[in-house]
Amino acid sequence: MSDHDETLCEIFEHSTIDEMRERVKDPKWICKGCGRAANKKEYLCEPVEL
Numbered sequence: 411m412s413d414h415d416e417t418l419c420e421i422f423e424h425s426t427i428d429e430m431r432e433r434v435k436d437p438k439w440i441c442k443g444c445g446r447a448a449n450k451k452e453y454l455c456e457p458v459e460l
């Protein structure tokens with residue numbers, strides 16, 4: 411079984427500045443777990459609406 415449980419918040423850490431910029435632009439969601447903001451909840455591990 412390979413249920414990978416890497417959070418999408420972790421993906422942010424591997425992203426380039428340009429990718430980050432696209433994902434945090436005009437944020438609608440914030441992660442309760444790590445405090446990151448993003449414009450799609452899919453990018454976050456514990457999204458709550460801003």
Ligand SMILES: [Zn+2]
Nearest residue numbers: 419441444455
């Ligand atoms: Zn998170």
